[in-house]
Amino acid sequence: MTYTFGVLLGDDIGPEVVPEALKVARTALDKAGVNATWEDVPVGWSAYQELGTTMPEDTIPRLLEMDGCILGPIGHRAYPRDDPKAIRPVPVMRKQMDLYMSVRPAKSYPNLQSLHQDVDIAIVRENSEGFPPDRNMVMGSGEFRPTKDMTLSVRVITRRASERIARAAFEVARARPAKHVTAVHKDTVFMLSCAMFAEECRKVAAEYPDITFDEVMVDSFAAHLVMKPQQFDTICITNTFGDIMVDLASGLVGGMGMAPAISASDTFVMAQASHGSAPDIAGQGIANPYAEIMSMALMFDHLGRTRSDEAMSVAANHIETAVESIIAAGAPLTPDLGGTASTTEMGEAIAAAV
Numbered sequence: 322m323t324y325t326f327g328v329l330l331g332d333d334i335g336p337e338v339v340p341e342a343l344k345v346a347r348t349a350l351d352k353a354g355v356n357a358t359w360e361d362v363p364v365g366w367s368a369y370q371e372l373g374t375t376m377p378e379d380t381i382p383r384l385l386e387m388d389g390c391i392l393g394p395i396g397h398r399a400y401p402r403d404d405p406k407a408i409r410p411v412p413v414m415r416k417q418m419d420l421y422m423s424v425r426p427a428k429s430y431p432n433l434q435s436l437h438q439d440v441d442i443a444i445v446r447e448n449s450e451g452f453p454p455d456r457n458m459v460m461g462s463g464e465f466r467p468t469k470d471m472t473l474s475v476r477v478i479t480r481r482a483s484e485r486i487a488r489a490a491f492e493v494a495r496a497r498p499a500k501h502v503t504a505v506h507k508d509t510v511f512m513l514s515c516a517m518f519a520e521e522c523r524k525v526a527a528e529y530p531d532i533t534f535d536e537v538m539v540d541s542f543a544a545h546l547v548m549k550p551q552q553f554d555t556i557c558i559t560n561t562f563g564d565i566m567v568d569l570a571s572g573l574v575g576g577m578g579m580a581p582a583i584s585a586s587d588t589f590v591m592a593q594a595s596h597g598s599a600p601d602i603a604g605q606g607i608a609n610p611y612a613e614i615m616s617m618a619l620m621f622d623h624l625g626r627t628r629s630d631e632a633m634s635v636a637a638n639h640i641e642t643a644v645e646s647i648i649a650a651g652a653p654l655t656p657d658l659g660g661t662a663s664t665t666e667m668g669e670a671i672a673a674a675v
Contacts, residue, residue, distance in 0.1 A: 322630055324355065324388045327362040329380075331393020333598035334608040334664075335365070339393040341610040341668025342592075345640055346391075346617040348675040353636035360387070364410050365395050374406040381417050389590040389620050393613070396598035412455040414591070420584040421449040421482060422489045423563070424619060425595055427550070427570035427580070430648045433658060435574045437550050443497065444556045444567050445490035447518075448584055450477040451560030478514040478559065483521035489585075490557035491529045496626055499554035501533040502526065505542045505562060518559055539566075546570060567595060578657050581615035583623055590623050592616035606663040609655040614671060615644060643674035 328343065330336045343359065350357050362380055369375045375397075384390055392411070400407035414420065422445065429440040450457045454464035457477040464474045487504070494502045504522040506515040519536060526534040537545065539562045545552065546566065550573055558566060571580035580595035594612030602608055618640035625634030647653070653670045654660030662670075 322355070322628065322633075324357040324624070324633075325386070326357060326359050327384050327387050327390030328359050329362050329364040329390055329392040330367065331364070331598060332366045332396035332399075333394065333600045333603035335393025335395075335598060337603070337606065337608050337664050338594070338610040338613040338668075339391060341664060341671075342391060342613040342617050344668055344672040345614050345643070345675060346621070346636075348672045349617075349621070349636040349639040349643075352639055352675060353632045355630075355632050355636055362390065364392070366400070369400070369407055374408075375400060376408050376410045376413055380410075381414065384414075385418065385589065387589070388624065389592065391613070391617060391620070392591055392593040394594060394596060394598035396600055399600065409455075411593075412453070415448055415584060416456040418589055418591075419449065419586040420589070420591060421447065422486060422585045423448040423567075423582060424489075424493060424585070424623070425567040425570075425580060425582040426615075426619070427567075427574050429574040430645070432651055433575055433579075433648060437573050440550045440574050442550060442553050442556060442570055443493055444558060444563060444570060445486065445493055446558050446563030446567065447482055447486040447560050449560075450479060450482050452476045453560060476511075476514055476561075478517050480517060480521055483518040484525060487522040487525040487557055490555055491525055491532055492626065494532050494555035495529070496622075497554060499533075500531060501535075501554035502529075503542075503553055503556050504534070504536045505539050505556055505558040505566070506536070507539045507562075509538060515559070522557055542566070543569065547573070571595065576657070578609040578612060581612045581619055583616060583619045585623055590620050592620040606665065607656050608664045609657050610664050610668045610671075611644065611658075614640065614668070618644075639675050640671075643671050646674050647671050 397409045425444045427442045429435045454462040457463040466472045508515040508519045577596035582595045584591045618637045621637035653662030653666045
């Protein structure tokens with residue numbers, strides 16, 4: 322197969338970490354014998370300065386003609402709040418491109434400081450509905466204020482979205498050694514919304530007899546995750562609960578710098594690290610490229626599984642193995658990982674290890 326990917330640098334440290342991820346990705350694809358082209362696509366603050374908008378009209382149509390993209394972190398907090406052209410790109414992309422599935426792993430490494438060792442979790446989060454008001458309505462917002470002293474937030478849960486995220490979680494679990502899915506919800510309180518999500522998870526579980534399935538209430542899950550995260554493998558969770566738990570999980574294994582992620586539809590996948598744009602260290606050359614690099618591995622792994630392309634799965638494995646070798650060696654690593662290397666030095670070392 323031949324693939325086409327978009328390159329969206331993002332803001333602040335984005336132009337520092339994305340090029341390193343590209344170095345590693347291109348090396349891995351070449352070694353695996355995969356043909357790929359990469360096209361620059363405008364988004365974020367640089368697009369605003371050049372084109373007057375953070376989300377140019379042709380960005381999404383161009384991306385939809387591709388197989389996937391890498392998106393650097395977006396520093397939307399610095400965008401002008403009084404300009405309708407300075408919108409947050411990521412929610413718009415998730416909604417218009419139907420990126421309903423988010424996969425965010427949390428993995429510990431023996432020689433990196435973390436609260437727990439032997440952690441290897443994949444959180445599969447529903448990404449298209451739930452509480453976020455920017456994506457749970459076709460028109461208008463799911464958050465509104467009938468009076469000056471009252472605000473209402475609507476949570477949207479549908480059978481379709483619940484079924485497809487459950488199926489995505491079981492497919493992810495099937496490719497992992499433990500083959501175990503835990504559905505996280507609160508149907509004891511949300512007796513309609515969480516109950517619907519849980520019902521669909523159980524229906525899908527019946528189609529995967531090779532996968533162990535259980536359920537945990539979200540508050541209990543938070544406690545268990547902090548105390549003994551090793552008991553979990555693949556987590557299937559709704560949007561807002563998942564948004565909180567992925568950050569908690571990353572904190573257990575070293576922080577947001579160790580938090581890669583993808584968002585995907587049935588035809589497109591976006592690699593984007595979970596961390597922010599870190600304006601406080603932008604331009605210093607010390608940003609940790611791990612999350613962006615491993616997001617590329619996740620994207621390749623997803624394409625390998627969903628398109629039955631073994632070569633793409635091999636490319637993903639090349640990246641993961643190379644990253645593990647550099648971390649095991651203890652150098653070159655960026656300062657947040659206890660090293661003294663620059664972003665470029667760490668990226669080039671991983672590419673060389675590939």
